[in-house]
Amino acid sequence: MKQYILLAFCLIAFHYSNGQAVTGKVKSFFINAKSLQNTGGENPNRKVSVYLPPNYEGSSERYPVIYYLHGFMGKDSIFSTMKEILDEGIRSKKIRPFILVQPDQYTLFEGSFYSNSSLTGNWDEFTSKELVAYVDKNFRTMARRESRGIAGHSMGGYGAFKIAMLHPDVFSSVYAMSPGLLAMVKEFGPNSTSYRDVQAVKTHDELKKTYYPKVLVAVGRAWSPNPNKPPFYCDFPFTYEGDKMIINQPVFEKWEANMPVYMIEKYADNLRKLTAIKMDWGRNDAPRFPVQIGMLSQRLENLGITHYAEEYIGDHTNKIWARDGRVLNDLLPFFNDYLDFD
Numbered sequence: 001m002k003q004y005i006l007l008a009f010c011l012i013a014f015h016y017s018n019g020q021a022v023t024g025k026v027k028s029f030f031i032n033a034k035s036l037q038n039t040g041g042e043n044p045n046r047k048v049s050v051y052l053p054p055n056y057e058g059s060s061e062r063y064p065v066i067y068y069l070h071g072f073m074g075k076d077s078i079f080s081t082m083k084e085i086l087d088e089g090i091r092s093k094k095i096r097p098f099i100l101v102q103p104d105q106y107t108l109f110e111g112s113f114y115s116n117s118s119l120t121g122n123w124d125e126f127t128s129k130e131l132v133a134y135v136d137k138n139f140r141t142m143a144r145r146e147s148r149g150i151a152g153h154s155m156g157g158y159g160a161f162k163i164a165m166l167h168p169d170v171f172s173s174v175y176a177m178s179p180g181l182l183a184m185v186k187e188f189g190p191n192s193t194s195y196r197d198v199q200a201v202k203t204h205d206e207l208k209k210t211y212y213p214k215v216l217v218a219v220g221r222a223w224s225p226n227p228n229k230p231p232f233y234c235d236f237p238f239t240y241e242g243d244k245m246i247i248n249q250p251v252f253e254k255w256e257a258n259m260p261v262y263m264i265e266k267y268a269d270n271l272r273k274l275t276a277i278k279m280d281w282g283r284n285d286a287p288r289f290p291v292q293i294g295m296l297s298q299r300l301e302n303l304g305i306t307h308y309a310e311e312y313i314g315d316h317t318n319k320i321w322a323r324d325g326r327v328l329n330d331l332l333p334f335f336n337d338y339l340d341f342d
């Protein structure tokens with residue numbers, strides 16, 4: 001009987017220790033970012049959350065890093081469901097142990113669009129330089145481009161692709177999930193109602209009750225700020241005089257200069273320096289996603305830039321941080337294949 005009790009105790013201890021061995025930790029901290037000093041009222045003191053792999057504190061090992069960029073209206077929080085997926089990725093050996101970093105880029109208008117702005121601060125610079133330098137200094141990272149990947153969803157997918165394209169010296173691979181604002185099409189195209197709708201909004205309270213106008217204001221403050229145009233201090237590429245649409249050519253050009261579909265010819269050589277590029281989208285997502293991602297993929301193909309582009313059965317959010325979702329089954333294995341872990 002004593003032998004059975006001892007055996008049972010050993011089995012319980014074994015399973016418990018194994019459970020502990022595949023549980024990482026999440027830590028958060030603040031960076032008072034020099035790159036985010038601004039005149040637009042944004043707080044430069046930014047929270048960052050970091051997932052550390054199991055046994056991080058009990059070893060001296062160094063790890064590759066995935067920088068993960070949240071979507072519009074998101075923040076830095078690594079929720080318990082997200083942490084469970086990251087743990088499961090390591091436990092099931094879909095990816096070797098790694099660090100994941102998620103910075104808060106929620107703004108007064110709910111998203112930075114990961115862009116440098118004369119009004120709201122230099123969010124690209126913060127992400128690609130100041131944040132990376134801080135993480136490399138304060139955590140046991142493999143501080144080289146070959147061991148850094150960048151990824152994100154929606155606004156974060158846009159940011160991940162654009163930042164990787166602009167900074168191949170910092171990041172070696174990119175995975176953009178349902179990236180947004182790649183081109184002016186569908187809901188953000190000239191024939192949508194979005195620009196007419198935003199022109200009709202006159203106050204912050206009115207804006208909060210909308211979606212597409214709210215996105216356009218956040219984008220305008222990032223790409224075409226105008227300090228002389230209250231209450232939102234930005235310009236738009238399309239405005240209306242009655243039923244007549246007016247194209248604001250200088251603003252239109254500023255927006256295209258920040259949209260990857262129109263940027264890639266200029267930065268084709270940078271894209272060729274990346275080890276791997278992948279993007280995906282849900283078949284049942286909003287209409288703009290398959291259109292704009294298809295446009296981007298076609299232009300990459302035309303330039304001979306190797307990449308992966310994949311449609312899956314899902315909508316904008318239901319197959320992301322789930323057991324049968326893209327992060328666990330596609331994003332983590334992608335970085336396991338293309339990041340340098342040695």
